[in-house]
Amino acid sequence: MVHKNAERRLTGPRRRLAVAGGTAVLLALSACGGSVGGGGDTAAADQEPLKIGFLAPITGPAAPEGIAMQQGFDLAIEDINADGGVFGQPVEVVFIDDQADPATATQAAQRMVQQEQVDYIFGTITDDTTIAAANVAAQAGVPMSQAIATALDFCSPHFWPFGETPTQLLTDLVPQMVEQFGPNVALVGNDYVFPRTYHEVARQLVEEAGGTVVAEEYSPLGTSDWQPVITKLADSDPDWILSAVVGGDAVSFVKQADQFGLLEGRGLTGVSVDQQFYPALGELLDGRTQTVRYGDQVQTEANAAFVEAYQEAYDTQAPISGVAGNAYVGMRFIAEAFERAGSKDADAVSEQMGRLEYEGLTGTVRFDATDHVIEAPMFLTTIDGGAYTVEEELGVVPDEQTKDCA
Amino acid sequence: MDSLVSFVLSTANLFGFYALLALGLGLVFGQLGVVNVAHGDLVMVGAYVMYALTPVPFPLRVLLAVLLAVVLGLAAEWAILRRLYSRGMLATLLAMWGLGIVLRQLAEAIFGATPRSVEAPIEGSTVVLGTPFPTYRLVVTGVSLAVVVLALLVVYRTSLGLKLRASIANRDMAAVLGIPPRLMIAGTFAVGTLLAVLAGALQSPTLGLTPGMGVAFLAPAFFAVLVGRLGSLTGPIVGAFVVALLSSLLRRYLTETVAELLFFAALVVLIAARPAGLSWRLPSWSTRTRNVA
Amino acid sequence: MLELHALTGGYKDTRIVNDLSLRVEPGEIVGVLGRNGVGKTTLLKSLFGLCRVFSGEVRIDGVAVPSGRPELLARAGCTLMPDDRGVFADLTVAENLRLAARRGYRPPVDVRAVYPLLDERADQAAGTLSGGQKQQVGLARAVLAGSRLIAVDEFSQGLQPSVVDDSIAALRTVAASGVAVVLVEQGPEIPLRFCDRIVVMVKGGIVLDAPAAELRADPSRLTDLLVVG
Numbered sequence: 001m002v003h004k005n006a007e008r009r010l011t012g013p014r015r016r017l018a019v020a021g022g023t024a025v026l027l028a029l030s031a032c033g034g035s036v037g038g039g040g041d042t043a044a045a046d047q048e049p050l051k052i053g054f055l056a057p058i059t060g061p062a063a064p065e066g067i068a069m070q071q072g073f074d075l076a077i078e079d080i081n082a083d084g085g086v087f088g089q090p091v092e093v094v095f096i097d098d099q100a101d102p103a104t105a106t107q108a109a110q111r112m113v114q115q116e117q118v119d120y121i122f123g124t125i126t127d128d129t130t131i132a133a134a135n136v137a138a139q140a141g142v143p144m145s146q147a148i149a150t151a152l153d154f155c156s157p158h159f160w161p162f163g164e165t166p167t168q169l170l171t172d173l174v175p176q177m178v179e180q181f182g183p184n185v186a187l188v189g190n191d192y193v194f195p196r197t198y199h200e201v202a203r204q205l206v207e208e209a210g211g212t213v214v215a216e217e218y219s220p221l222g223t224s225d226w227q228p229v230i231t232k233l234a235d236s237d238p239d240w241i242l243s244a245v246v247g248g249d250a251v252s253f254v255k256q257a258d259q260f261g262l263l264e265g266r267g268l269t270g271v272s273v274d275q276q277f278y279p280a281l282g283e284l285l286d287g288r289t290q291t292v293r294y295g296d297q298v299q300t301e302a303n304a305a306f307v308e309a310y311q312e313a314y315d316t317q318a319p320i321s322g323v324a325g326n327a328y329v330g331m332r333f334i335a336e337a338f339e340r341a342g343s344k345d346a347d348a349v350s351e352q353m354g355r356l357e358y359e360g361l362t363g364t365v366r367f368d369a370t371d372h373v374i375e376a377p378m379f380l381t382t383i384d385g386g387a388y389t390v391e392e393e394l395g396v397v398p399d400e401q402t403k404d405c406a
Numbered sequence: 407m408d409s410l411v412s413f414v415l416s417t418a419n420l421f422g423f424y425a426l427l428a429l430g431l432g433l434v435f436g437q438l439g440v441v442n443v444a445h446g447d448l449v450m451v452g453a454y455v456m457y458a459l460t461p462v463p464f465p466l467r468v469l470l471a472v473l474l475a476v477v478l479g480l481a482a483e484w485a486i487l488r489r490l491y492s493r494g495m496l497a498t499l500l501a502m503w504g505l506g507i508v509l510r511q512l513a514e515a516i517f518g519a520t521p522r523s524v525e526a527p528i529e530g531s532t533v534v535l536g537t538p539f540p541t542y543r544l545v546v547t548g549v550s551l552a553v554v555v556l557a558l559l560v561v562y563r564t565s566l567g568l569k570l571r572a573s574i575a576n577r578d579m580a581a582v583l584g585i586p587p588r589l590m591i592a593g594t595f596a597v598g599t600l601l602a603v604l605a606g607a608l609q610s611p612t613l614g615l616t617p618g619m620g621v622a623f624l625a626p627a628f629f630a631v632l633v634g635r636l637g638s639l640t641g642p643i644v645g646a647f648v649v650a651l652l653s654s655l656l657r658r659y660l661t662e663t664v665a666e667l668l669f670f671a672a673l674v675v676l677i678a679a680r681p682a683g684l685s686w687r688l689p690s691w692s693t694r695t696r697n698v699a
Numbered sequence: 700m701l702e703l704h705a706l707t708g709g710y711k712d713t714r715i716v717n718d719l720s721l722r723v724e725p726g727e728i729v730g731v732l733g734r735n736g737v738g739k740t741t742l743l744k745s746l747f748g749l750c751r752v753f754s755g756e757v758r759i760d761g762v763a764v765p766s767g768r769p770e771l772l773a774r775a776g777c778t779l780m781p782d783d784r785g786v787f788a789d790l791t792v793a794e795n796l797r798l799a800a801r802r803g804y805r806p807p808v809d810v811r812a813v814y815p816l817l818d819e820r821a822d823q824a825a826g827t828l829s830g831g832q833k834q835q836v837g838l839a840r841a842v843l844a845g846s847r848l849i850a851v852d853e854f855s856q857g858l859q860p861s862v863v864d865d866s867i868a869a870l871r872t873v874a875a876s877g878v879a880v881v882l883v884e885q886g887p888e889i890p891l892r893f894c895d896r897i898v899v900m901v902k903g904g905i906v907l908d909a910p911a912a913e914l915r916a917d918p919s920r921l922t923d924l925l926v927v928g
Contacts, residue, residue: 059510061618063519191663219662222622224613227416228657228665231409251521251614259540259612261531280523280614318520565797572787572798578749579785583798583844584773638789 049089050338052077052331053112053142055123055133057100061221061247062125064276065323066100069125069147071314072324075306076331086338094118098129105129109136118142119344120334125323127152127193134159141346143353145334147326149271151197155405158346160353160367162330162374164293164322166194166201167399172380172392173269173291174205174242180289181267182239183211188229188253189244189271191218198244198271214238223249226256233262240267251280258284275319278386285383293378294325295388298362306361319386329360354406371401411537417654419543422550423609424646427623428630429557430601432642435631436574437594440487440498444506445602445627446620451478452606453615454513456524464527471607472600479599483592491591506620513617526611546608553604554643561639570594571639626653629673649673700725700879701777701848706755708745714753715741717903723848728870728880730890730911733900734925739883740782742900743850747772747779759847776804776847782856782883784837788826792817792836795825799840806846807876808869810839814862831857838866842873849873850881855889867893887921899924 054073057066081090094116096108105124112118113136121137121144124130130146134154137144143158150163178185185206189195195218203213215236217229226249233241241262245253250272257263263284273281273290296307296319306328310320337352338344354369363377375396381388427445434442455471462470482505490497528545531538561567573580573590581587606620613619630649634641652672656665701723709715715738723729733739744750746757748767756763759775769779778799779785787795796810796817811817814835820828825836834857841849849870855863871893874880884890890897890911897914899907899921907924914921 058519059514059618061616063514063618064521064616067519217662220666223662224619224622225420225653227419228654229662231412231416231658235409248521248614248616248619251523251616252612253614255523255614256612259526259542261538261540276520280521282523568790568794568798571790572794575787575789576785578769579781579787580798581769582747582749582773582779582781582785583840584770584801585798586770 048344049092050086050120050335050344051092051094051116051118052334053109053116053118053121053123054093054095055098055105055108055112055121055129056095057125057129058097060099060101062100064247065125065148065321066097068276068321068324069123069327070095071310072147072327073122073331075309075313076328076335079309080332080335086335087342091335098124098133100126100129102128102132105132106136109133113137113140113142119338120144120349122327122331122334123147130154130161143346143350145330147330148323149194151194153403155372155403157406158350159405160334160350160372160374162326162333162365164326164378165373165399166198168293168378168397169291170198170202170205171397171399172378172394173289174202174211175209176289176380177240177242177267177269178206178209178211180240183209184214184237184239185211186215186217186233186236186238186241187213187244188215188217188219188233188241190221190223190246190249192221195244195246195271199242202242219245219249221247221249224252226253227260229253230257230260230262233257234260238266240269243268243270243272245270245272250274250277254281254284273383274322275388276321276323278383279318282386286385288383289391290381290383290388291378291394292322292381292388293376294320294322294329294362295379295381295390296320296325297381297387297389298379299390300362302359303361317386319388325361329358329365333358333360333365370406371403372405373399373401409537411535412539413654413658415534415537415539415544415547417650418551419547420654421647421650422547422554423605424626424630424650425554425643426550426601426605426608427627428634428642428646428649429554429639430598430605431627432631432634432639433594433601434598436639437570437577438487438491438498438591439495440491440502440595441495442502442598443499443624444502444509445598446622446624447506447509448475448478448599448602448620449606449609449623450513450615450617450620451475451509452603452608453524453610453613453619454517454522455603456607456610457517457522457615460524468604468607471603475600475603476596478603479596480592482599483595487595510617510620517615517617519617522615523613524610524615542611546612550605550608553601557601558640558643574639625670629670629677632677633673648676700760702756702758702761703746704756704758706742706745706757707753708741708750708755709753710741710750715903716745718755719904721898721905721908723879723881725847725877725879726874727896728874728882728894730894730897731881731883731900732885732887732890732897732921732925735885737900738903739900740852741903743779743781743852743881743883746850747777749779749781773844776801776845777850778841778844778848779850780837780841780852782852784830784833786825786828786833786836788824790825791822792825792828793821795836795840796843799843801844801846804846806842806873808842808872810842810869813842813865813869814839829857831859831862834858835862835866838869842869845873845878847877848879848881850883852883854882854884863889887918887925891915891918891921897921 056070077091085091098105098108124133125148131154134144138156145160145162148163150161151166187199206213215233217232219229254272269289273285273288278285336358337349337356340352341348354367357364357366365376367374378394378397379390380392380394382391431445434440452471456467459467486501490501526542528542530541532541569585573585577587626649630645631642633648634645653669656669703721706719707714707717731739745752747769752766764771816832816835817839870880894911897911898905
């Protein structure tokens with residue numbers, strides 16, 4: 001099983017590189033014809049295939065999430081092309097690994113808009129790389145989306161984030177945890193924008209639910225020894241812990257918290273109990289509660305087909321991570337928006353992005369045309385032997401933001 | 407009292423881990439003049455061996471990891487480093503950097519990027535002077551420190567250790583006295599690799615395994631080597647103690663981010679304040695690397 | 700016993716010793732003389748493969764030793780004290796000696812009797828000794844390790860005259876037991892006094908190879924080659 005997995009991972013990026021190489025040749029040829037435009041030409045849309053720039057940190061500290069996103073994205077492209085592509089032609093992909101590094105992401109995005117002249121940019125995981133790429137995209141007038149839970153404050157007429165907002169993730173989770181475990185909450189996370197914003201929202205919700213934040217600790221990405229943090233958390237004697245520790249750190253933190261007895265009789269939820277950590281943490285997560293937007297246990301026909309295809313393609317039985325589902329739905333949503341716009345023009349596509357109601361894997365997905373906040377149903381789940389079993393359908397969780405991106 | 411005991415125990419745990427790393431790094435540095443920037447990735451290799459061989463009993467798995475480390479060390483020295491000594495320190499540093507990338511990519515190709523974990527062979531806590539502490543950590547601390555003591559005994563109390571120290575001090579002269587330089591070089595690199603892999607294998611049950619996990623261990627290990635007197639083999643161990651204590655103290659009283667900032671700042675100041683170690687060592691690298699080819 | 704055959708050695712691209720051939724017999728004491736920079740040190744380094752050997756062979760009892768493997772020469776009982784003395788600075792005096800001692804070989808002189816300092820400073824780090832003291836440690840090591848050949852670069856540097864005399868006596872005793880001795884010196888006085896044979900180098904080659912007795916009778920042949928200008 002391991003062997004097959006390896007094969008898949010080796011061929012994935014290589015195949016995409018080959019595609020990228022092919023498009024470079026194609027561009028060079030068409031440049032002679034003089035018809036390469038910024039994508040604003042409707043006539044050109046009929047002739048040239050849709051070209052998506054895909055940025056994912058498949059190496060570096062955010063690689064677990066980056067690869068999960070890539071897997072969902074790949075399946076979306078395969079399915080779109082199997083259904084006849086966009087504008088009757090297969091969608092092309094230019095892939096660059098941003099290594100979770102903002103400087104690399106900036107360069108990659110510049111190459112995508114300048115040399116490759118992509119029509120849309122999809123991706124990155126960490127918010128700082130997303131902002132870096134989004135700035136380049138916005139300046140070039142190329143629309144862009146991301147797919148993972150996000151606390152981005154970035155706003156642009158052409159930026160459409162598919163990631164869950166902290167409010168959407170926490171609104172139902174926090175009162176549920178306070179009720180189940182008690183009012184005293186400890187917040188812990190890696191030290192960057194997302195965990196801090198996530199906890200800011202959490203703090204407000206905890207107070208609204210009549211609880212108290214008894215500790216708040218952050219540790220830099222790449223921390224392997226969590227003992228000092230665990231000691232501080234234990235000293236505050238919380239009823240439950242909300243953890244926005246991510247990547248390999250999440251596993252280190254939860255394992256060490258368990259070894260030091262911090263988890264005895266206490267609740268644990270947050271980003272650290274997400275699906276991608278289940279293979280490593282296993283029974284430490286069983287019985288815990290988590291809100292998700294995408295989960296492989298959500299029973300719809302589309303999801304059943306997706307889960308089957310995913311498990312076959314990547315030879316895995318592990319829980320499918322939310323970002324993989326988000327990336328799949330997001331890319332299909334974008335393809336549909338292009339199809340409806342009938343053009344590669346950024347304004348025309350963005351207009352459709354704000355208007356489209358797309359039937360995704362787990363429910364209807366749409367954007368608020370003003371603040372660009374995604375609206376899609378959320379689910380409260382209980383982790384049970386690797387299955388994130390749906391306990392309650394939460395419906396669309398409103399996240400009223402005051403920004404006007406249009 | 408309660409927190410003092412747990413402070414001492416966790417500092418000892420960190421010290422054991424860093425001492426293994428720094429000793430290996432310092433040995434390789436002293437003997438080969440190679441800055442092994444792949445040292446952290448060797449920790450990763452140790453942890454993943456423990457994951458990959460999960461059905462095998464834990465102590466046996468550690469032994470297998472150690473054997474693999476020796477093979478890996480000898481192969482890397484033979485295939486990569488041997489041709490590069492004469493090109494100087496930058497060439498070997500870059501080669502080791504490349505080796506680190508290869509190891510990370512290999513781990514990703516085989517195990518994927520999803521974090522993995524290793525079950526601790528001993529569950530539960532032991533009460534030490536009224537403070538419960540994870541039993542496995544106590545055992546690992548003991549084993550790590552025992553290995554360090556054993557390594558020091560070998561280095562300072564056996565004829566093999568004497569030859570090793572002679573070879574580090576002046577490899578040409580050691581060769582003239584019949585100590586085969588190639589064997590010492592390959593052997594030292596194998597031992598350095600072994601110590602890093604062993605550290606990774608022992609610590610694996612407390613860590614989240616990702617292909618990039620090793621990078622985080624490189625900085626403290628380097629600082630430990632730099633803080634101690636370079637070239638002396640007790641230096642890295644003293645350095646590891648300073649680094650572990652400093653890290654524990656700062657993280658105990660300050661927020662994590664401030665602690666990390668001050669930690670590195672303090673180490674830089676410490677090294678700047680006593681640069682003698684560094685400059686004292688430089689000339690002997692240059693002569694040594696020239697003569698090996 | 701030892702034979703250098705058409706040896707060419709140097710550093711990087713520079714050839715310093717050129718096509719040099721030399722035979723040394725067991726029990727013979729050979730003094731190598733020459734002005735600064737003629738390649739005396741490089742000759743010894745080439746012999747032990749410690750510098751670049753371009754061509755030529757080193758043979759022991761007629762068998763060629765692969766170049767660049769000083770440890771093989773060491774195993775054959777050949778040893779060198781280099782011009783920087785090669786003392787292991789971090790190691791104690793006793794440890795330095797222990798590394799030189801050979802299983803199954805006891806030199807005919809007791810080095811600890813010749814150099815009392817070896818016992819007095821046994822536990823002191825060799826790097827903290829004075830130059831002359833290091834020279835004694837180096838010579839003692841050479842006597843311990845050289846069961847067949849002892850090569851010494853800059854034999855008398857830093858030594859008091861009385862210690863030079865003691866060292867000469869010791870090397871004579873060792874040579875009398877069949878060990879070949881090759882000494883490199885700056886000045887002719889000491890080699891003339893106690894070597895069996897004198898070799899003079901100019902520009903990386905041997906220009907004079909004569910029994911010491913002959914040269915003692917007619918030192919002008921020697922001084923002409925050694926005096927600058």
